[in-house]
Amino acid sequence: MADKNKKVIQWDRRNILDLKDLSKEEIDLVLETAKSFKEVSKRDVKKVPTLRGKSVVTLFFEPSTRTRASFELAAKRLSADTINIAASQSSISKGETILDTARNLEAMNVDLIIVRHGCAGVPDELAKHLKGSVVNAGDGCRAHPTQALLDMFTIQERFGKIEGLHVGIVGDILHSRVARSNIWGLKKLGAKVTLCGPPTLMPIGIEQMGVDVSYDLNEVIEKVDVLMLLRLQRERQKDNFLPSLREYAKYFGVNKKKLSKAKKDLVIMHPGPTNRGLELSSEIADGDNSLILDQVTNGVAVRMAILYLLLGTKT
Amino acid sequence: MPELTQLMDKDLIRRALMRISHEILEKNKGTSELCLVGIRTRGAVLAERVQAMVQEIEGVSVPVGILDITLYRDDLTSISAQPVVHETLIDFDIEGKKIVLIDDVFFTGRTIRAALNALNDFGRPAHIQLAVLIDRGHRELPIRADFVGKNIPTSLQQNVKVILQETDGDEDRVIIKENKNGG
Amino acid sequence: MSLLIKNASIVNADKHEKNTQDILCEKGVIVKIAPSIKADNAKTVDAKDMLVMPGLIDMHIHMREPGQEHKETVETGSMSAAKGGFTTVMCMPNTSPVIDNAMIVEGIIKEAKRVGLTNVIPIGAITKGQKDQELVDMMELKEAGCLALSDDGKSVVNSQLMRMALEYAKMADLLLIEHCEDPLLSGDGIMNEGKTSTLLGLKAQPSLSESVIIARDIELIHYLNTKVHIAHVTIKRAVDIIRFAKSQGIQITAEACPHHFTLTDEALNEFDTNAKVNPPLRTPEDVEAIKEGLKDGTLDCIVTDHAPHTREDKELDLDHAAYGMIGLETSVGLTITELVDKKVLTWTQMAERMSHAPARIIGLSQKGSIKEGMDADITIIDPKKEWTITKEDIVSKSKNTPFYGRKLKGRVATTILTGKVVYKET
Numbered sequence: 001m002a003d004k005n006k007k008v009i010q011w012d013r014r015n016i017l018d019l020k021d022l023s024k025e026e027i028d029l030v031l032e033t034a035k036s037f038k039e040v041s042k043r044d045v046k047k048v049p050t051l052r053g054k055s056v057v058t059l060f061f062e063p064s065t066r067t068r069a070s071f072e073l074a075a076k077r078l079s080a081d082t083i084n085i086a087a088s089q090s091s092i093s094k095g096e097t098i099l100d101t102a103r104n105l106e107a108m109n110v111d112l113i114i115v116r117h118g119c120a121g122v123p124d125e126l127a128k129h130l131k132g133s134v135v136n137a138g139d140g141c142r143a144h145p146t147q148a149l150l151d152m153f154t155i156q157e158r159f160g161k162i163e164g165l166h167v168g169i170v171g172d173i174l175h176s177r178v179a180r181s182n183i184w185g186l187k188k189l190g191a192k193v194t195l196c197g198p199p200t201l202m203p204i205g206i207e208q209m210g211v212d213v214s215y216d217l218n219e220v221i222e223k224v225d226v227l228m229l230l231r232l233q234r235e236r237q238k239d240n241f242l243p244s245l246r247e248y249a250k251y252f253g254v255n256k257k258k259l260s261k262a263k264k265d266l267v268i269m270h271p272g273p274t275n276r277g278l279e280l281s282s283e284i285a286d287g288d289n290s291l292i293l294d295q296v297t298n299g300v301a302v303r304m305a306i307l308y309l310l311l312g313t314k315t
Numbered sequence: 316m317p318e319l320t321q322l323m324d325k326d327l328i329r330r331a332l333m334r335i336s337h338e339i340l341e342k343n344k345g346t347s348e349l350c351l352v353g354i355r356t357r358g359a360v361l362a363e364r365v366q367a368m369v370q371e372i373e374g375v376s377v378p379v380g381i382l383d384i385t386l387y388r389d390d391l392t393s394i395s396a397q398p399v400v401h402e403t404l405i406d407f408d409i410e411g412k413k414i415v416l417i418d419d420v421f422f423t424g425r426t427i428r429a430a431l432n433a434l435n436d437f438g439r440p441a442h443i444q445l446a447v448l449i450d451r452g453h454r455e456l457p458i459r460a461d462f463v464g465k466n467i468p469t470s471l472q473q474n475v476k477v478i479l480q481e482t483d484g485d486e487d488r489v490i491i492k493e494n495k496n497g498g
Numbered sequence: 499m500s501l502l503i504k505n506a507s508i509v510n511a512d513k514h515e516k517n518t519q520d521i522l523c524e525k526g527v528i529v530k531i532a533p534s535i536k537a538d539n540a541k542t543v544d545a546k547d548m549l550v551m552p553g554l555i556d557m558h559i560h561m562r563e564p565g566q567e568h569k570e571t572v573e574t575g576s577m578s579a580a581k582g583g584f585t586t587v588m589c590m591p592n593t594s595p596v597i598d599n600a601m602i603v604e605g606i607i608k609e610a611k612r613v614g615l616t617n618v619i620p621i622g623a624i625t626k627g628q629k630d631q632e633l634v635d636m637m638e639l640k641e642a643g644c645l646a647l648s649d650d651g652k653s654v655v656n657s658q659l660m661r662m663a664l665e666y667a668k669m670a671d672l673l674l675i676e677h678c679e680d681p682l683l684s685g686d687g688i689m690n691e692g693k694t695s696t697l698l699g700l701k702a703q704p705s706l707s708e709s710v711i712i713a714r715d716i717e718l719i720h721y722l723n724t725k726v727h728i729a730h731v732t733i734k735r736a737v738d739i740i741r742f743a744k745s746q747g748i749q750i751t752a753e754a755c756p757h758h759f760t761l762t763d764e765a766l767n768e769f770d771t772n773a774k775v776n777p778p779l780r781t782p783e784d785v786e787a788i789k790e791g792l793k794d795g796t797l798d799c800i801v802t803d804h805a806p807h808t809r810e811d812k813e814l815d816l817d818h819a820a821y822g823m824i825g826l827e828t829s830v831g832l833t834i835t836e837l838v839d840k841k842v843l844t845w846t847q848m849a850e851r852m853s854h855a856p857a858r859i860i861g862l863s864q865k866g867s868i869k870e871g872m873d874a875d876i877t878i879i880d881p882k883k884e885w886t887i888t889k890e891d892i893v894s895k896s897k898n899t900p901f902y903g904r905k906l907k908g909r910v911a912t913t914i915l916t917g918k919v920v921y922k923e924t
Contacts, residue, residue, distance in 0.1 A: 020697075029399075032399070033399070033400050035402055036385075036400040036401055036403070037400070039403055040386070040403075043436060043437065044437075044438070045436040045437070047436070048386040048387060048433075048436070049386070049387060049432065050386040050387070078386075097809075098813060098814060098815060099813050117815060118815075118817065119700070119815035119816050120698055120699040120700045120816065121698070121700070121769030121815065121816055122815045124769050125815070139699070140699045140700060140817075141699035141700070141701075142698055142699025142700070143699065177699055180697075180699055203695075203696040204691055204693070204695075204696055205692060205693035205696050206696055208697075209697070305400075308386075
């Protein structure tokens, strides 16, 4: 093929496991690449032949509708073949080890595995033993790199930059892999991050990641450019992390009144699915400041970019 | 050190593009339904220049689109580092249009094959024509150009490079490089 | 019948002999220690350049028999113990069924005698089936051969039941060994709660879970004027509390494991399930405190908590992988490398922590020192031998340890049980 004078970039990565491992340059490249794929998603024919003949498996040990659909669409729009496997964590304790599962997939000559698991480290363990690529679609409370990348893409699309922005992450930080991945990514790209939530849902020593911690949402709202709300699992109340959901909604939920002191161009984000009336009111979720649906749209583009970067060329 | 030979200078390039612009108008009987699509990166620049020339000649601004063919390349699995993907910008409907695809160097034909596939995903134009600044031969696919700036017979060991002010920050010219190790 | 150890540099808990001696063993007993002994019909072991210690005693291992013989058996566990230099091991009762009746105790002792590689003393459960509901028949267990009871794997959480257990055990002359962990505080945490768990996003348990039960037990034995032994201490706070209790004359003893004075919770950074252990690996500060506790005697002895598991138990995600690591064959090397070589312990202190103190705590008056009239249980150590831990070298039935590839200094050369060589390095 004629030399099109394309800039060739260094991307040696075989897996995406944790944003902790990615350099600022690598994150920038993913976000830049995602722009082109966003254009593809806007076409009538939303499909390019780039990954024709590649096989991609989604291996989800936790139920998920959105993330899985987003990955599947991304793979399909790149013309890869996709298979979905819903595995239960309990079946694993009944004899089949994680490695058995991995080796079975490998025997089918799968090129890339997208894995979600309730326990941190499973994607790394698979990556260690597989020849193909592994993408972490969420492991335990540790990492959800593609969610953080799409969040950053969405912020960058709105503000034109990430450096210098102040991002507030609100809610159940303790159990949130979305929060951890966003902290890694946002800090690398030069944002300031403040975490907000009740102390029972704030992990010990989180300050080591270079973030501020506040227990007062009103105070945080006044300062930030982006307010990222996390989903609150209703079971947390049963486990006594919270006195009641009502009290959580009152002090850590976002509504129009609380936003009255916010910056005018403040944006609201949420990884979904939202608990309306708990983390945020409907008028906020559907309001002008909400980027929640942009996040969903961008998710497909960012995941296409990742699949392209991992599978687009000879391995 | 590979040898460098200059084949075209700034003026030659301008005259060639002017002639191509005239030929495009002649063959398409004016600007009706005419659209230009440049292939990234230098084809896009050439498309914009042709657009300006058409405007100068006919007083009409025809739509220009930019096509990135990376995702349609047939050699992705044989190269080890990814080309950076750029956005494709075609903000007009190509359905039923007369498309002139523009690129700088016409070589194996594989880039044009990729571009045709890409355009196909955007709709069904009335026809697609091809304009190139340089045709260096060595086709590997049954594709020919409708408008050619200059035919340059080359060997496979040579490398033809188009330098344009907009993309390279240097004066327009076409050079040929001897590459001992092949393309 | 007789065994003569020549050129022995004897390390007892109270003294490291300046000059080498010969040790003559007859009928399982040390009969004579002198500079040069002649015994024509005795088998001879030359201990030149070696250290000769009283047979090591590990009062906390898991033999897995009965019920989990695919992980370890009395036979393979004994082989592992002999290779690790242990002439007495005490095996925990969390088998299947639980060691909570005389029949199982007698069965294990009988099998250990048949194997004949190490002296095995079963530890009975404190509560039937380790269910934290009813006390076991303590007097009968004592009669069957138990010297201590424990619900190891978990605490006796019910404080009233623990009170009764302590009072009754006093009459039965049984030592209670408490695994200190508040199950509600631990929840489903599989590692130490702290900076590392926060970064790794793994479920964590607070160190508090250990210290609250230790504090409770101290109050119980203080009130009842009795004693308790604390299993596998891992945290600074626990060392501090135990030190304070001892300073008050409270009869508390405690132990620590090599992995807890060698590794920190950062061993989980690569998600190695072999580093999943309960109690979990802790912080660097805790590791220092454990070493300090072993140095000043707050922690009386070193035990392995040898916990064999199969590959299938470990090749799982960290939530589901089994807790524990094997330790019998690496204990001496790790203790010498991490403690003696780094001047935390002297050789005599090592003999104290690994033989004399456990013998004293359990009440084995014939063991724990090399003296005339004592049992001829002797461990000969090559203190300068450098070696690397490899899977091929391990004789335990299970191979679960995070220490592969680790370079150690010091290794058991010969193990002698009641005057017979049961292990000799080749």
